Amino acid sequence: MPHASHTFARSLSTASIPVILLQAVRVIRAAAYSMQGDYQVTSTASDVPLIPRADLFGNPERTDVEISPDGRFLSWLAPVNGVLNVWVAPLDDLSLARAVTNDTNRGLRFHLWTYDGHIVYLQDVEGNEDFHVHVVDLDAGTCRNLTPFENVTVSIERVSRTIRDRILVGMNRRDPKFFDLYTLNLATGELVLVEENPGFAGFIVDQHYRPHFATRLASDGSQEVLRRNADGSWDEWMRFAPEETRTSGPGHLSADGSALFVLDSRGRNTTAMTRIDLASGTTEVVAADSRADLFDFIMDSETFEPLAYRLNLERSTYVAIDQKIQTDVDFLNGAGLGEWRLHGDTEDNRLWLIDAISDLRPGTTYLYDRQSRSLRVLFEHRPVLSAAPLAPMHPVVIRSRDGFDLVSYLTRPNGVQQPGPLVLLVHGGPWARDIFGFEPEHQWLANRGYSVLSVNFRSSMGFGKRFVNAGDGEWGRRMDDDLLDAVAWAVESGIADPSRVAIMGISYGGYAVLASMTRNPEMYACGVAIVGPSNLETLLASVPPYWESFRKEFVRAIGDPSTEEGRALLRERSPVHRAGRICRPLLIGQGANDPRVKRAESDQMVDAMKANGIPVTYVLYPDEGHGFARPENNISFYAITEAFLERHLGGRAEPMRQDEWDGSTAQILEGAALLDLPARREG
Numbered sequence: 001m002p003h004a005s006h007t008f009a010r011s012l013s014t015a016s017i018p019v020i021l022l023q024a025v026r027v028i029r030a031a032a033y034s035m036q037g038d039y040q041v042t043s044t045a046s047d048v049p050l051i052p053r054a055d056l057f058g059n060p061e062r063t064d065v066e067i068s069p070d071g072r073f074l075s076w077l078a079p080v081n082g083v084l085n086v087w088v089a090p091l092d093d094l095s096l097a098r099a100v101t102n103d104t105n106r107g108l109r110f111h112l113w114t115y116d117g118h119i120v121y122l123q124d125v126e127g128n129e130d131f132h133v134h135v136v137d138l139d140a141g142t143c144r145n146l147t148p149f150e151n152v153t154v155s156i157e158r159v160s161r162t163i164r165d166r167i168l169v170g171m172n173r174r175d176p177k178f179f180d181l182y183t184l185n186l187a188t189g190e191l192v193l194v195e196e197n198p199g200f201a202g203f204i205v206d207q208h209y210r211p212h213f214a215t216r217l218a219s220d221g222s223q224e225v226l227r228r229n230a231d232g233s234w235d236e237w238m239r240f241a242p243e244e245t246r247t248s249g250p251g252h253l254s255a256d257g258s259a260l261f262v263l264d265s266r267g268r269n270t271t272a273m274t275r276i277d278l279a280s281g282t283t284e285v286v287a288a289d290s291r292a293d294l295f296d297f298i299m300d301s302e303t304f305e306p307l308a309y310r311l312n313l314e315r316s317t318y319v320a321i322d323q324k325i326q327t328d329v330d331f332l333n334g335a336g337l338g339e340w341r342l343h344g345d346t347e348d349n350r351l352w353l354i355d356a357i358s359d360l361r362p363g364t365t366y367l368y369d370r371q372s373r374s375l376r377v378l379f380e381h382r383p384v385l386s387a388a389p390l391a392p393m394h395p396v397v398i399r400s401r402d403g404f405d406l407v408s409y410l411t412r413p414n415g416v417q418q419p420g421p422l423v424l425l426v427h428g429g430p431w432a433r434d435i436f437g438f439e440p441e442h443q444w445l446a447n448r449g450y451s452v453l454s455v456n457f458r459s460s461m462g463f464g465k466r467f468v469n470a471g472d473g474e475w476g477r478r479m480d481d482d483l484l485d486a487v488a489w490a491v492e493s494g495i496a497d498p499s500r501v502a503i504m505g506i507s508y509g510g511y512a513v514l515a516s517m518t519r520n521p522e523m524y525a526c527g528v529a530i531v532g533p534s535n536l537e538t539l540l541a542s543v544p545p546y547w548e549s550f551r552k553e554f555v556r557a558i559g560d561p562s563t564e565e566g567r568a569l570l571r572e573r574s575p576v577h578r579a580g581r582i583c584r585p586l587l588i589g590q591g592a593n594d595p596r597v598k599r600a601e602s603d604q605m606v607d608a609m610k611a612n613g614i615p616v617t618y619v620l621y622p623d624e625g626h627g628f629a630r631p632e633n634n635i636s637f638y639a640i641t642e643a644f645l646e647r648h649l650g651g652r653a654e655p656m657r658q659d660e661w662d663g664s665t666a667q668i669l670e671g672a673a674l675l676d677l678p679a680r681r682e683g
Helices: 006-011 053-057 323-333 440-447 465-469 478-492 508-519 536-541 545-558 564-572 575-581 599-611 631-649 658-662
Strands: 063-067 073-080 083-090 119-123 132-137 142-145 154-158 166-175 178-185 191-195 202-205 211-217 223-228 234-240 249-253 259-264 272-277 283-287 297-299 306-312 316-320 339-345 351-358 361-369 374-380 393-399 405-411 420-426 451-455 496-506 526-530 586-591 617-621 667-670
Touching (some): 053 631, 063 351, 083 119, 119 154, 132 154, 166 191, 178 202, 223 249, 283 306, 306 323, 393 478, 405 440, 405 478, 420 508, 440 631, 451 478, 496 631, 508 575, 526 631, 536 599, 545 564, 575 599, 586 599, 599 617, 599 667
Parallel strands (some): 420 451, 496 526, 586 617
Antiparallel strands (some): 154 166, 166 178, 202 211, 211 223, 223 234, 306 316, 339 351, 393 405
16 A cells, blocks of 8 residues: 555554555565675576575565654564564664564564554464454563454554554454444453444544544445434445546545545546545645546644655656645655655654665665754665665556557666566556566566566556556456557567567466466466466455455456356456466466465366366465465575576576475475476475
């Protein structure tokens, strides 16, 4: 999801952000080494040394840095015995850092401070996405699971600066389909029902955790915004047409409750931020840009008024709305930080945490003092890569066959000028987008001798409602055409050898791999599909119950199983029914506990290929979900992929070490003989 001011994130409900923007965040690790001592060159490599996989895909040294509201403490995620945990230290003496959690399994991915000095985080079990709220009491030295309910998912909806001893959570304990609102007392664990959810997608609440607005999708796909009446009933107050639901929705209330801020694409192509005066109904545009949707804002910590927005075209930059922040934005824009964003701040808004990356720098967190206009480096997330031979990323705009501009990102191996092998990386979602910056997969593949191209195909977010809606009904067709057009551009530009192009992706990107290799069986030399749907009928039938409130969005995008026409479309666009057309090598990766794209999706595809006598390599991780979180599993899959690509594209590879293999839970269910891997040591 887009970052906002940390105060804003603590204060406002995640339900105020369109659900399709919520993206899972992968956290990756690294081990320290010196360039001179540990880089290797294989006999088939160029003069550029190999970057070890562990440095790109292992745990970072530190990440997800947060600051306490009073500015006294910093916290961050860092490994404890190889597993990411929360560490805390006084801001004025980071040498006193200590771990305050002790997870020993998949590691933590997220944490935040409450205004009364607690740390809370969400954790599931082996990727099942049944998240529970855990609290760390620094004074007592305890860590507790406050929602230990089986088969229940909990979300943190709001952390208020007004009611400090409780947070607001959403929980689907009563009805698996919908999230009721509760206050959760962090000291006692007491849950108090605030609002029973009759079927809404989400609520807009004030600082006292009182719901004022709610949203739901109507039967025609439009988004209804309902307003709370004095008697507690709900009436429709605003409606967004179906074509606006992915780019519009209520955002948040002003601190005094007099205004509602709305992300709004009505009457325009791109999403603007508008302010509606609730007494008069007057609407004013706070910020808009005809070139891109605006989703990422810096908010005033007292009033919740937008102060600046992040404009993300091929590159991103902050634009000030209010003069009170203009000097800060100008200073940070001119500080040479690369792509920066405000990650957190103190309650008095004096100290800001700034995260900055570039294509050649994995990430640095700075402390910015607004009073003294000074920057202090806190942590480099992956200092191990400071001397690595990273390759620059180039934004390119590719024209689709029907006239769309496809904002894309190209990384080429250092020193390579001639056409060579290319890996097309397809993002998930599909309602997400690729951005400029440090991308470990780009660096890994470029280092192994492949050019890498990421394409914001139609349905990608951020480029206006016409572009995102152009993918409806076009899974496996015009969305695939955009990928084909990008490959054609790379060939025509002298970048790609047409006989040595691979396609790789996760989630929707995994579907794109399967769809492309069945639709265009001779187009790609090989493919890598990670947790990719193969059967759109079973995908829709098996989505988690709590997706019910926005299931209509998926139906509109891929086909309606309740109609004969929709069922025909779903079947036509399902790669499993055309598995017999595949004629090039395919590698499939799957987490056994994935609640979104269940294991059955990969099993079906593998079975269909076997039934047609087509070889396939299938890797299953029994302790993973929608993607691979444990560093050992992540590294092992990239090692397997590297060996696969070396065989079929002719790049180079770092040999897989025995400890990489033994440390993972990878089960190669099919095609082990097709890979040159160490023998598995059991026990």
